[in-house]
Amino acid sequence: MTSIREVAKLAGVSPATVSRVMNGTANVNEEKKKRVEAAIKETGFQPNELARALYKKSSKMIGMIVPDIENPFFSELAKAVEDTAYQNGYRILLCSSGGDEEKEAVNIQMFNQLRVDGIVVMTNCAETGKVLADCPIPVVLVDRKLDGFKENAFIESDNYRGGFMAAEYLAKCGCKNIVCMKEPNGYSSGRRRYEGYLDVCKNYNLKEQSVDCRYNYESGLRAAEEILKKYPEVDGVVAGNDIVAMSVYKVFTRHGKKIPQEVQLVGFDDVGFGELFIPELTTIHQPIKEMGHLAAEIILKAVNGEPYEKKNVFDVKLIERETTKSNRNL
């Protein structure tokens, strides 16, 4: 590989001059500049990004931690962050942690040492908050708040409102036994949705009925079986997300429960992929793309010293499709 010294020698200038030409950091006489550019071209010299990052302020890289890339909510989010970053000349270092605290810590350490310009994190690992607290670079949390950690910015959708709307819609569609699938690990998103559900139970004088369920389909399949055993009277389900709602549909249908005739079902997220499912899911729409774009924009603003909102809450909306009866005639 060509070194900066060889370029300098060929151009008859000092290595520092080559560096100045490449970085545009100081004026270099026009004739020398041309010689350097010719020498760079002739040797095929590529500046070593590592060496450059040691001296330059920005590495033009953003680190990103997602808990589970197989969940379409996160793969869509990651794609949106990447789109905006890439359009602005930034690259993404993506880590799918599987919720493993050690893996998150190792990756954040790597991001730090590679001098990324900022980190976008979706996690609920308390230990990760401690690791992030030592980061001298901007951190944007998306979807999940971390107790005790002071992020630079936080982006979420209105999860309380989402949980409330899902449960209230079921109540308005005539459900008397609404079961909420509750995220068991205390994620802020799940907690807020559950609070929304609880308030609907109070308002409509319904019994609180819930099962624990993580945000993946394996957990959804198990939890759906549990609902049928624990609450045989169930006539409405607030699912943790769309994937979980599909799991409920599968298990209930296999047990002969008709959806929406006997049990009505509302998902969460409105992932693009849901379009394939029959029947189409009634769900709570989160503006996934906008959330991802904003995460990247905030890192860019932070890098450039521009002001940005610290707390960003997006509106959600209920999308009526085929897993609920219409409430139009109620």
Added chain:
Amino acid sequence: MTSIREVAKLAGVSPATVSRVMNGTANVNEEKKKRVEAAIKETGFQPNELARALYKKSSKMIGMIVPDIENPFFSELAKAVEDTAYQNGYRILLCSSGGDEEKEAVNIQMFNQLRVDGIVVMTNCAETGKVLADCPIPVVLVDRKLDGFKENAFIESDNYRGGFMAAEYLAKCGCKNIVCMKEPNGYSSGRRRYEGYLDVCKNYNLKEQSVDCRYNYESGLRAAEEILKKYPEVDGVVAGNDIVAMSVYKVFTRHGKKIPQEVQLVGFDDVGFGELFIPELTTIHQPIKEMGHLAAEIILKAVNGEPYEKKNVFDVKLIERETTKSNRNL
């Protein structure tokens, strides 16, 4: 941030001695070693990975390019590569390129400059082959061959056999008008599957009937509509992958075609996620996890100078489920 000089000063040794202790590159007298270790602990010194990578042979990082992280086949593959890498102390830098040649080139350049130990690539961009040709590090291609590029190793499943088995099974189940959904961009995987399909047409004296369809669900929805227009007699479909098969199911069902009674359908991949679908997909199983594990293992072997297979073809198998009639009584 603490520098190596501060550690050296506190320990009363030279920075070079600190470096030797940290890297274990040369013998350091036991008493000095203890002083250095105490100073590292006291200052909380973390070696700068960037600076270290400049001098050390291995960065303990593997770069990975996938075309579309929203396709479960690739997210499962990426996860498998990462699992094996992580268990061996390596970290993954993941890039989802969306098939964008420029993005792939920029990321491979970054991988190079960050001195990753190897690159795992799933792509069909011809230009990417040229960029990879300049890489001085091991490159493993997975699923897709690159014309004119000499990779260190290639991993695929037996796509010809997969296409053949899917079409032959449909023929044995009584289909007379089998339509193949053909990948239009010339991916080696798609080409081979189509060749398998063609040979079945010859053997069973069936007409070749195909539509173009990419490996995502949006394309699947469009192509399914096209099948119904172009081949109204269709009674069997070899889908490009499971996601595309789900799209076909959706469109055909909406048009009143009964699956499997009127049209039988075979997917490809056997993604975990497919479990959610009703009816369950008959499909060609690829050993996705094993393929991903092997990709990481080959990079590790290459780094350590151990021998490895250059060409690795995994067997596929047909999984009979609910989108085909059984051929047991035929």
